[in-house]
Amino acid sequence: MALNRRQFVQIGAAAGLIAAPMINRRAYAAEPIKVGSLLDLSGPLGSSGQTMYDAIQLAAAEVNAKGGLLGRPVQLINYDTQSTIQLYSQYAQQLALKDKVDVVHGGITSASREAIRPVFDRFRVLYFYNVLYEGGVCDRDTFCTGTTPAQTVNKLVDYTLKNFGKKAYVIAADYNYGQITAKWMKKYTQDGGGSVVTVDFFPLDVTNFSATIGKIQEAKPDVVLSALVGSNHTAFYRQWAAAGMKSRIPIASTTFGLVNELATLDAKESDGIITAYGYYEEIDTPASKDFVKAIRDKFGASVPYIGELAAVTYEGFHLWAEGVVKAGSVDRMKDIVALESGISFDGPSGKVTLDHATHHTIRNAYVGKAVNKKWQVLQSFPNQAPADTAAVCDLIKHPNTDKMFVIDVK
Amino acid sequence: MDLIGLTGFNILVAIATLVLLALGLGVIYGMMRIINLAHGEFLMLGAYATALATNHGVNIWISMLIVSPLVVGIFGLLVERLFIRFLYGRMIDTMLATWGLSLALIGLVTTLFGTTVQGVSAPLGGFAIGRYQGSLYGLFLVACAAAMLGGLYALLRTTRFGLIVRATMQNPNMAAALGVSPPRIYMATFALGSALTGLAGGLLAPVSGTAPNMGVAFVAKSFITVLGGGAAFVTGTGLASTLFGIIDEIATERTTPVFGEVALLLSAVILIRVLPQGITGRFFRRST
Structure with missing residues (x-):
């Protein structure tokens, strides 16, 4: 039988279509859950991003060591945004459209967060911002797990x-x-x-x-x-x-x-x-010590100070993982509903609970003083609510809110 | 009265900082017409040399005044031999090459030392200006800047080496005809400029810190100062630093740091518009 090129392509395409579901089903069992990460590993913010990257790698490795999530391994896809806002927008689109990730953890400065948050809203990607910041983000697709001004x-x-x-x-x-x-x-x-x-x-x-x-x-x-x-x-x-x-x-x-x-x-x-x-490396609890030891064991003793940025990134990842387990799916909406159900995680900083109304966290806060290149923890405040954001944001009543409130402070 | 003293002192330090930033670039750009976009990274290398040497037990004064200029001077020599010498007279190509070098150096230093390096702290402590406090180290910077400016001027105006260098820059063919080897003079001049930049980086390390990307914050100011100074770059750098230092410091003091930056750039734009050849394009034309 002689085939011209057009017939050849048609038959090939038809065969491919028939075979596709089979290939898909076979691959499904091992198909990893893709987690996007956008962190500055170089440039003026590189030293902040580096420990956050260590922390998220540790969290992913822990989840994988326990057999992954829903029987699937977790695959981390990280891009170095080089302290450049332009790269944030570019890589955010790449994560959403090319890599088709199930969730993104990342952003360091508030400027970077506001550059990528609309991208993830538009392409329906769940987004976790794991950094202390000025408060006010009120967006059902986004979870902000760091401390806010009322807490610090x-x-x-x-x-x-x-x-x-x-x-x-x-x-x-x-x-x-x-x-x-x-x-x-x-x-x-x-x-x-x-x-x-x-x-x-x-x-x-x-x-x-x-x-x-x-x-x-x-x-x-x-x-x-x-x-x-x-x-x-x-x-x-x-x-x-x-x-x-x-x-x-x-x-x-x-x-x-x-x-x-x-x-x-x-x-x-x-x-x-x-x-x-929200966290100091010197906090003297077993969870905190284990966390610090795990990072140093994995990435070497040369890892610099492990502070709130690293701890919150680690906790943010685990909160998301708990949400996925509870939802039994990586579907964005199902995960959001599960995460809103009062999920909590016992992390290095203590117990961290996601707050439904604000999509922020109820977490411990600490005051510390620098003494001889270490932090001496002076005060601790358990279970602090993100009261600043709560004053303006209620995602229970208005789930369709999608904005950043700039809280009017006189 | 005390406040005027403090402001005056701050202005002096700002001028000295600009002189330090720009002098090495002045040698390389002002004399050799090479746009060294890696200038900021040469400063960064100087700062790293000081920080690393000091952390390895070298006396901080030796690190700043000897190790930094030596390391960066030798590095400049290598750069000149490996890249720059093929690009003399090709200004755009040099820009591209040195820009690439700048990116490579930032990447290399980040890879080698990471983003966190133990810096050095300023020695000497503070001193009282009436009710206010100034930094003795700032005073030391002023002295260093003055010495470097004066030393370079003397080197170029009074020594045989200075004469040969100036002649080579002005007319390399004639200099060659008189028995000078222009490539060697270029090499020495580039190394001298690099060493001055390294010294500046070392001196500024205690006040500005040590980070792979630190050069980026300095490179624009350095170029503005050299361009504002004009062809007679030693005098020009001194004059332009004085002008910009005063404007920046007073604007920052009287208004906000944001406006201070704006005022500096605005005055540079106006200066270049009024005096396209820089200050020494019109005044002090016969100086160096």
Whole structure:
């Protein structure tokens, strides 16, 4: 029988169509569940992304060691977004359309989250943002598992008001995280009877802080509240200490430590700085110790400080896994319903519960102080609710909400 | 009064920082017409050399003042021999090559040392300006910048080597006819520029930190300063640094850091519009 090319193609296509379901069924048993991950492993945020990447790899390996989810292995697909927002949009589309992942964990800065969240909404991909941030995201397709200002900034400001004084000077990074966090700092300071003398914002590539250090001295605050972000901004703490200001005005920060400042700075530059986070490596519980040991065993002793970013990424992944098990499916809507049913996970930071109304977490919060390149945990606050976001967001009543509330703080 | 003192001191430090950032680039761009887009990464290498040497027990002053310029100077020599010497007179090609080099260096350093490196902290401590505190290390930076500027000027104006270098840059064929070997002079000049950049990186490490991507934040300011300075790059870099340092510092102090950056760029745009050849294109034309 002689075939011309057209017939050959037609027959081939028909044969393929008939065979396809069979191939599919055969492959199904081992077909992995694909988890997308978008993290900055290089650039100014690289040192934040690296430990998050370690944590999500650990979580995936743990799940796989127990036989995977629903009898299927979990496959992690990670792209290095190189601290570039443009790459976030590009890789987000790639994950959604080419790799066809079942869920995405990722994003570090709030700017990156707002770049990719609409992409995952549009292509119906479940999205987990595992980073502390300024609060306000209200989106049924998205879960934000990190701490928000009510859980951390509030505790931090309470501490500084009580221990340092009522007059604060705020310095923050000039993008959505810094702008909104600065508002929260101001609100909590005023609620506590204090005042904010000045708020200064810095573009992320600023490295010279001498004029600001002069201005702070002129304003004579009782405390400096910092929401500076990235390795360029770490220069502030160096110049602050170099000017001999370290012993004169204390610093409290919502971000200090996130780019491993304790490792890159000298103890005499970092000692005494107060922070509030959802997790510290030094937390003395079996779960926390196991987590730290597991990461160091897997990735070597050279892994830098393991803080909230890593712990929350790990917890976020496990919360998602619990949701998948409960739903018995990786269908997006079924997973969302399961995750909304009050799923919780006992992670390194303690018990973490997903809140239906806000898609944020109820979790422990801690206040710590830098002492000799370690964090000394001063206070702990169990089961803190994301009250900031809860004030504006109710996904039980309005499940179709999809926006980021910029909470109006006077 | 104290505040004026503090602001004046901050302005001096800002000027010194710009001089440090731009001087090595001035040698490479101002004299050799090579647009070294890896300039920021040369600074970064200088900072790494200081940080790593200090962490391995070398005295911090030796790390900054000797190790950094030596390491980056030798590195510059290699770069000149391996890439740059094939590209003299091909400005666009040099830009491409050095841009690639810049990306490669960031990647290489990230791979070798990771994103977290223990930095060095500023020695010396603070000193009082009336009721305010300034950084003694800042004062040291001012002294270093002045010494580098003065030293380079003296080297180029008063020594035989300086004469030969200036002659080669002005007319390589004539210099060759008089028995000078231009390729060797180019090599030495590029290494000198690299060493100055390495020294600057080392000196700035304690105040700006050490990270693979740190050069990106500096490279634009360096180019603006050199371009604003114009052809007589030593005098020009000094003058442009002074102008931009004053504008940046006062704008930041009086308004916000965001506006400080804007003011710096805006003044650079205006300067280039009014004086397309840079400051020394019109004034002090006979200096170096």
